[in-house]
Amino acid sequence: MSELTILLVDDHPVVREGYRRLLERTPGYRVVAEASDATSAYQAYQKAKPNVVIMDLSLPGVGGIEALRHIRQWDRDARVLIFTMHSGAQFALKAFEAGAAGYVTKGSDAAELVNSVAIVAKGGRAMSDDVAREIAAERLAHPQSQLDELSPREMEILRLIASGWSAEEVAASLHLSLKTVRNYHYQIKGKVGARTDAHLVWLAIGAGLVGDGAKAREGRGPA
Template sequence: MPTSILLVDDHPVVREGYRRLIERQPGLVVVAEAEDAASAYHQYKAHAPDLVILDLSLSGPSGIEAIRHIRQWDGAARILVFSMLTGAVIVRQAFATGASGYVSKASPPRELLTAVAAVLRGERPMSDDIARAIARDEVAGGRSVLDDLSPRELEILSLTAGGMTAQAVADALCLSLKTVHNNLSVIRATLGARTDAHLVWIAIGAGLVCSAEAPPVSDS
C-alpha cells in the first residue's frame, strides 16, 4: 500500500508544487489537501493519512493549532512541519505540540523528501538550519524572551520583523488590520519594546528572523 499524505498550505500553487514533488517518489501519494487549520483537521479525520506535511503560517488559526487538534484526535499522528518560520521558539513550540519533524522552506527539495522518509521510520528529523537554530538556543540556555508570546503573536512578530507592513500581515493571515495592530501592541508590551526598531532587534536576537531578512527600521 502506498503511503498516504495530507498537504496543508494556504497557497494552492505551493501545494501543487509539493504534490508533484512527492508523487514522483515511488510509494507516496497525496490523498488530500487543506488550506487552513480547520480543513486540515477535517481532512485528517476523513482520510486518516499516514503523514501530514503542514505549514505553520496558515489563514486564520495557525498551523500550531492544526497540530494540536489533529494530535488530540489521533495521538499517533505523524506531522512534518514545512515552514518559513525557523526561530527556535516556534520550532520548540511545534515539537511540544506534537510535530514529528521540522524542515524549513529554504531547504532543498531533497531534504524534504529525506525528512518524510525519516518521519515514516519513527524518527524526528530537522533540516540543517533548524538544527543549528535549536543548537544556538540550547547554548544560550534554552529560554527566550519570546516564550511568553502566543503562536499567533509569534507569527505576527515574525512577519513584521521580516519586513511586512501591518496591512500585508493582515492580508497574509486573513486578519483585520485592527487585530494586527492590537496584537502588535500586546507584543510590544510583553517584550518591553520601546520602538519598532527595538522590536525587530528583539526578534533577531531571539532567532525568530535573521539579520539579513530584517528591514531597516527607523528608531522613531
C-alpha cells in the same frame, strides 16, 4: 507499508501543486488530501487519515501550531511534519512541544523533504540542518529564553495578540471564552516578564513570531 499517504497543508494552491508533483515522483508516495487552513486541515485529516501530514506554519487565521495541536488532540498517533519558511529556534521548539514529528524549512533541498517524510512515517523524528543549527546557536547564545516557559497554546495566543488581534477575535478563532483568553494574556505577561502589551509585541518580534502581519490577520473569525 505498501503506500505512504500524505495530507498537504499550505494556503497557496500553486505551492501545494508543486510539492504534490515532487512527492508523487517518489515511488509509494501519494498525496490523498490537501488543505489551506487550520479548520480544513483538521477536517481533511479526519476524513483521509493519512500516514503523514506535511503542514506549513503560516496559515490564514490561527497558525500551523494550533492546527497541529487540534489534530494531535483527535489522534495522538498523528505524524505531522512541519514544512515552513521559518527557521527560528522558537518556532521549531514549540512545534516539537506541540507534537510535531519533524521540522523542515522550505529552503532545504527537495531530497531532505522527501527523506524526512519517510523518517516521520516510520516513527522517527526529522529536522533539517538549518533548523538544527538555529536551535544550537540559540541555546549557546541564550541558555534560557523568556519564551521557553510558554506552552504551544500560549505561544499561539501571543502570536495572534502581537499581530494585532483583539481578545474577542482570538477567543472566536480558538473557540475559547473571552475570560479564558484574557487569563491567558495575563499569564503570558507574567511568564515572560512583560509590563505592557507593547513589551509583549517587542518580545514576539524578537523571537520571530511576528513578521508577516498581513498574512497573520487574514482569515479572521471562528476557525
